[in-house]
């Protein structure tokens with residue numbers, strides 16, 4: 168079996184999890200295996216949706232102790248489920264939770280782990296994973312010598328493909344034990360916008376924005392085209408009041424939206440490491456020699472304070488982002 172750990176948010180499977188599950192289905196079809204979707208929480212209402220993405224079996228573990236993510240309890244649950252189902256592949260999306268829990272579960276299983284992969288294949292019944300290395304300058308193909316093979320899939324890289332699965336539900340017992348760490352409380356930030364790493368459209372600002380208050384024009388453009396706002400490290404580190412959660416790059420978030428608009432960002436290698444997987448890159452920079460133009464599909468040489476409001480006006484006039 169190929170087991171895919173899926174996350175729920177507001178009773179729905181998170182998009183990166185539907186991508187991981189769809190990839191699990193594809194690998195299972197290529198190797199004659201079954202796919203199990205594994206959910207955990209105080210309630211797993213919404214898990215049935217996994218059948219739409221090809222899950223043969225939907226495994227749910229419900230308990231008050233699983234209400235919030237905790238490394239110890241979830242890693243134990245995943246490792247136990249792999250053993251119980253005799254799974255040989257364990258996948259999850261490379262979200263904050265996925266990247267935390269999978270290596271822990273892998274360690275408990277003595278399994279190999281490939282993080283943040285952008286390609287997966289079954290070759291002679293064994294998993295092969297492709298992952299970007301050296302800040303995205305090269306790709307490494309990872310093979311596994313362990314019986315169980317685990318990987319996290321980079322969000323927005325694998326298509327979420329609807330394919331009906333049997334979706335038989337099996338209830339798992341919540342892991343019991345005196346776990347070393349327990350989450351007491353989660354203080355969610357108000358806002359409710361899509362997380363950067365899941366966004367389909369991102370408008371990012373760099374040092375060229377000159378001040379945090381100027382990010383308002385990026386918010387306006389993002390609102391007009393249905394996107395969210397990101398930033399370069401220079402902008403985050405400038406003391407403009409931008410949170411680190413907005414940072415895109417090697418030491419920030421790795422994003423792969425359909426559209427990435429870089430405004431006043433030079434295109435340093437550490438920034439590119441976080442956004443080069445975007446489908447279409449638009450760069451707005453007043454310096455025609457800025458390295459970002461080498462990567463961009465479309466470039467506008469000009470002052471962003473003139474260009475961005477014009478784009479917003481045009482997007483509003485065309486009604487983009489309203490569908």
Ligand SMILES: Cc1cc2nc3c(=O)[nH]c(=O)nc-3n(C[C@H](O)[C@H](O)[C@H](O)COP(=O)(O)OP(=O)(O)OC[C@H]3O[C@@H](n4cnc5c(N)ncnc54)[C@H](O)[C@@H]3O)c2cc1C
Pocket residue numbers: 372373374375376398399400401402414415416417418419420430431432433434435436437438441451452453454457469470471472
């Ligand atoms: C270990 C390490 C990790 C790092 N991790 C990250 C990371 O995760 N993310 C990241 O982004 N960086 C990271 N960096 C920093 C990185 O090297 C760059 O310093 C940073 O990306 C530069 O940000 P920037 O492009 O906003 O600023 P700059 O390089 O200063 O570029 C600003 C750009 O704005 C343009 N500009 C100025 N005014 C205007 C205007 N009015 N209109 C249009 N264009 C204008 C300029 O022409 C220039 O190209 C890291 C560095 C190190 C050493």
